[in-house]
Amino acid sequence: MELWQSIPFACILLPLGSAAMTSVLKGRWARYWTFTVLTIVTALSAIFVALMANFEGNYTYMMGHYPAPWGNEIRAGMLEAITGLFFSVIMLLSLMGGLKKIDEHILSDKQSLYYVMLLLLTAALMAQTYTNDLFTAYVFLEIMTIAACSLITARTKGRTLVAATRYMIMNLLGSGLFLLGITLLYDLTGHLLMSNIKEAVAALAQSGQYQMPLTVVIAIMSIGLGIKSALFPFHTWVPDAYGYSTPTSAAVLSSLVSKGYIFLLIKIFYRVIGLDVIASTGILDILFGFALVGMVMGSISAIRQSDIRRMIAFSSVAQIGYIFMGMGLGNEQGMTAAVFHIFAHAVCKAMLFLAAGGLADASGNSKQFRDLRGSGFRSPIAGVAFTIGALSMVGFPFLGGFTSKMNFAMAAMHGGDTRMMLVLLVLVISTWLNTIYFLKTVITLYRKPLPGAVYPVEKGRRGFCFNASLVLFAAVNVALGLFSQGIIEGISRGLNTFG
Amino acid sequence: MSFHNYEEMAAMILFGIGFTTLLLQKNLIKKIIGFSMMDSAIYLFLAAKGFIEGRTAPIVVDGVTSMEAYINPIPAGLVLTGIVVSVSVTALMLALTVRLYRRYHTLDIDRITALVRREEQ
Numbered sequence: 118m119e120l121w122q123s124i125p126f127a128c129i130l131l132p133l134g135s136a137a138m139t140s141v142l143k144g145r146w147a148r149y150w151t152f153t154v155l156t157i158v159t160a161l162s163a164i165f166v167a168l169m170a171n172f173e174g175n176y177t178y179m180m181g182h183y184p185a186p187w188g189n190e191i192r193a194g195m196l197e198a199i200t201g202l203f204f205s206v207i208m209l210l211s212l213m214g215g216l217k218k219i220d221e222h223i224l225s226d227k228q229s230l231y232y233v234m235l236l237l238l239t240a241a242l243m244a245q246t247y248t249n250d251l252f253t254a255y256v257f258l259e260i261m262t263i264a265a266c267s268l269i270t271a272r273t274k275g276r277t278l279v280a281a282t283r284y285m286i287m288n289l290l291g292s293g294l295f296l297l298g299i300t301l302l303y304d305l306t307g308h309l310l311m312s313n314i315k316e317a318v319a320a321l322a323q324s325g326q327y328q329m330p331l332t333v334v335i336a337i338m339s340i341g342l343g344i345k346s347a348l349f350p351f352h353t354w355v356p357d358a359y360g361y362s363t364p365t366s367a368a369v370l371s372s373l374v375s376k377g378y379i380f381l382l383i384k385i386f387y388r389v390i391g392l393d394v395i396a397s398t399g400i401l402d403i404l405f406g407f408a409l410v411g412m413v414m415g416s417i418s419a420i421r422q423s424d425i426r427r428m429i430a431f432s433s434v435a436q437i438g439y440i441f442m443g444m445g446l447g448n449e450q451g452m453t454a455a456v457f458h459i460f461a462h463a464v465c466k467a468m469l470f471l472a473a474g475g476l477a478d479a480s481g482n483s484k485q486f487r488d489l490r491g492s493g494f495r496s497p498i499a500g501v502a503f504t505i506g507a508l509s510m511v512g513f514p515f516l517g518g519f520t521s522k523m524n525f526a527m528a529a530m531h532g533g534d535t536r537m538m539l540v541l542l543v544l545v546i547s548t549w550l551n552t553i554y555f556l557k558t559v560i561t562l563y564r565k566p567l568p569g570a571v572y573p574v575e576k577g578r579r580g581f582c583f584n585a586s587l588v589l590f591a592a593v594n595v596a597l598g599l600f601s602q603g604i605i606e607g608i609s610r611g612l613n614t615f616g
Numbered sequence: 617m618s619f620h621n622y623e624e625m626a627a628m629i630l631f632g633i634g635f636t637t638l639l640l641q642k643n644l645i646k647k648i649i650g651f652s653m654m655d656s657a658i659y660l661f662l663a664a665k666g667f668i669e670g671r672t673a674p675i676v677v678d679g680v681t682s683m684e685a686y687i688n689p690i691p692a693g694l695v696l697t698g699i700v701v702s703v704s705v706t707a708l709m710l711a712l713t714v715r716l717y718r719r720y721h722t723l724d725i726d727r728i729t730a731l732v733r734r735e736e737q
Contacts, residue, residue: 252694259701263708270712279732282712282725286647289705290638293654296698297631300658304665309690 122178124165125193125247128158128201129240136236139229147229148216151236155209158239162202169198170607174614177249177312186313192249196456196611199604200380203460204242206593207372207467208235214471214586215365222272222363231271238264238369242377251299251389252309254381258295262288262345265374268366269358280357287344287354294341301334302389311388315616322394332398335390339382339400346378348404348441349411352434356422359430360484364474367426371433371470372463379440379459383452386444387616396447405445405536409543411438416550424484425473428554429466432510435547436462442540443525446532453609454524460604461509461517461597468590469506475499475583476562486561493562500562502587507555509594512548517597522548524605623664630657644713644723648706655702659695666691 135154139147175194182188212235223231241261248254262285269281303309305327306317321327344351359367386395395401415435422428440462443455473484479496480488493500509516522544529540597604619625630653637650667687674686713723720728 252697256697256701259705263705266708266712270715275736276732278712278716278719279725279728282644282709282716285705285709285712286638286725289651289654289709290635293631293635293638293651293658296655296658297661300662300665300694303662303691303694 121168124161125191128243132236133240136233139233142229144225144228147232151232159205159209162205166198166202169195190249191247194611194614196615197246201246210586211365211368211467213582216582218364234264234267245377245381249311269362272363276357276361283354284358291341291344294337298334298338314389335400342378342382346375347437349407356427356430360426364471368467368470372467376459376463401445401447404441408438408441412543412547420554426484429469446528448531450528450531454528456608458521461521464593465506465509472499472503490564491566498584498587502591504559505591507559511552511555515598520601627657627661642724642726648709662691662695
C-alpha cells in the first residue's frame with residue numbers, strides 16, 4: 118500500500134473533520150476554512166485522477182484493522198476518481214459563485230453553520246463515491262439528506278420551510294425503502310461488503326434459490342434511490358426545493374445531491390447485484406419507462422413555468438430522466454452515456470442556477486420572465502453563461518450536452534429494436550421541447566425591457582468571485598464537449614473494472 | 617404447516633403501516649410517527665434475523681469460546697447505528713415542524729401549502 122492510495126480516505130476524512138471544526142469558527146474564518154478544505158479536496162482528487170490514469174484496475178483500502186469479510190473498505194478505480202474530481206470541482210465553484218447571495222440570504226451569525234452543512238455534504242458525497250460497504254453507504258446517504266435539508270432551510274424567506282419539509286418526507290420514504298433493501302439483502306447473503314454480496318448473489322442466481330426476494334430487493338433499492346434522486350413520478354418536491362433556496366444550495370442540490378444517489382445506484386447495479394442479474398429481473402424496464410415519461414413530462418412542466426428558477430428545476434427532472442434512460446438500456450454503452458450525462462448535467466445545471474441568480478439580481482430581484490427581459494445586457498457574464506448552459510442542455514455541438522445526447526442515441530442502437538425506436542423518438546421530442554423553453558428564455562434575456570421598467574444599476578456589483586466562477590464553469594462545459602472522447606474513454610475503462 | 621417467522625411478519629406489517637402513514641397522512645406529527653414506525657420495523661426485522669435460538673450475545677463468560685455458543689453481533693450493531701440515524705432525522709423533522717407551526721399555526725401540510733401560496737400573492 119503506497120501513500121497516494123490514501124487519497125480517497127483523505128477526501129472523506131478531511132471535510133468530515135473540518136465540518137466539526139467549522140462549527141466553532143466565526144463567519145469569515147469559517148468561509149476561508151471551507152474554501153481551503155474544498156480546494157485541497159479538489160486538488161487531491163485531480164492528483165488522484167492523474168495517478169489512476171497510470172494504474173491498472175482498482176484497489177481496495179482496508180479501514181481499521183479487520184480484513185475483508187468483517188471490516189470496512191474503500192474501493193477506488195478510474196470511475197470513482199473521475200466522479201470524485203467532478204463532484205469536488207462543482208462543489209467548489211458553486212460555493213464561489215453564490216458567496217454574495219449567501220451573505221444576503223443567511224444571517225451572519227448562522228453562516229458558519231451553513232458551511233458546516235456544505236462540508237458534511239462534501240464528505241458524504243466522497244464517501245458514497247468511494248465506499249465499498251452498503252451500510253456505510255446508507256449512513257452517508259442519511260447524512261447527505263440531513264445536510265441537503267439544512268441547505269434548503271438556510272434561507273428563511275419564502276417557501277423554503279415547506280419545501281424542506283416536503284423534501285424530507287419524500288427522502289425519508291426513499292431511505293426507508295433503501296434501508297429495507299439493505300436489510301433483506303444482508304439477510305439473503307450474510308454480507309455487507311459489496312464484492313462479497315456480489316459473489317453470494319451470483320451463487321443464488323445460479324442455484325435459482327430466493328429469486329422472488331432478490332427481485333424485491335432490487336426493486337426496493339432502485340425505487341428508493343429513484344425517489345431520492347427525483348425520478349419522474351417522485352419529483353414533486355423538486356421545484357420548491359430548487360426554486361427558493363439560495364443559489365449555492367440550488368446548484369449543489371440539483372447537480373450533486375441527486376447525482377450522488379444515482380452514482381450509488383449505478384454502483385449497486387455493477388458491484389452489488391451484477392448487471393446481468395438486474396437485467397433478468399425486469400427492473401430496468403420499469404426504470405426505463407419512468408425515465409421516458411419523465412423526459413417528456415419534465416420538459417412540458419418546464420415550458421409552463423413563468424419563473425426562471427422553477428423552469429430550470431423542472432428541466433432537472435427531464436435530465437434525470439435522460440440518466441435513468443441510459444441506465445435502463447442495460448448495456449455498457451448506455452451506462453457510459455448515463456455516467457457522462459451525470460457530469461454534463463451537473464456542470465451545466467449548477468452554472469444555470471448561479472447565472473439565474475445573477476440575472477434575477479440585475480432585474481430587481483425578480484425571477485419572473487417579464488422582469489428578466491434585457492437582463493442579459495445588464496449582467497453580461499451571467500447572460501453569456503446562461504446562454505452557454507442553455508445551449509449545452511439543448512444539445513449544441515462542442516458542448517457537453519451534445520456529446521451525451523449523441524452517446525444516448527448510439528447506445529440505443531445496441532439496445533434492441535423497440536428500445537431503439539422508443540429512445541430515438543423520445544430524444545427527438547425531448548430535445549424539441551428543451552429547445553422551446555431554453556431558447557425562449559435566452560431570447561427573453563436579450564429582448565428590450567418592458568416600457569417603463571427601471572432597474573437599479575448593477576454593473577460590477579456582482580463581484581469577482583461570481584464572475585470567476587461562471588467563467589470557470591463555462592470553461593468546464595466547453596472542455597467537457599471538446600475533450601469528451603478522453604473522458605468517455607476514462608469512464609468506460611472505469612466501468613469495465615467497476616464490478 | 618406452521619409459521620415461525622412471527623417477528624419478521626410483524627415487522628413487514630409495521631413497515632407497511634409506517635410507510636403509508638408517512639406518505640398519506642396530512643398531519644406532520646403523524647407523519648413523523650409513521651417514519652419512526654417504519655424505521656423501528658426494520659430494526660425489529662434485523663434484530664429478529666440476528667438472533668438464533670439457544671445462543672447468547674457474544675460476550676465471553678465462563679471461558680466458553682466455541683463459535684456455536686454465540687450469535688453474530690453485526691445485526692445488533694447495525695440496529696444501533698440505524699437508531700442513531702433515525703433519531704437525528706426525527707429531531708430534524710420535529711425542528712422543522714416546530715418552525716412551521718410557529719409561522720402558520722397548523723400542522724396540516726396541505727393547509728400550510730395553501731397558506732404559503734396565499735402569502736405570496
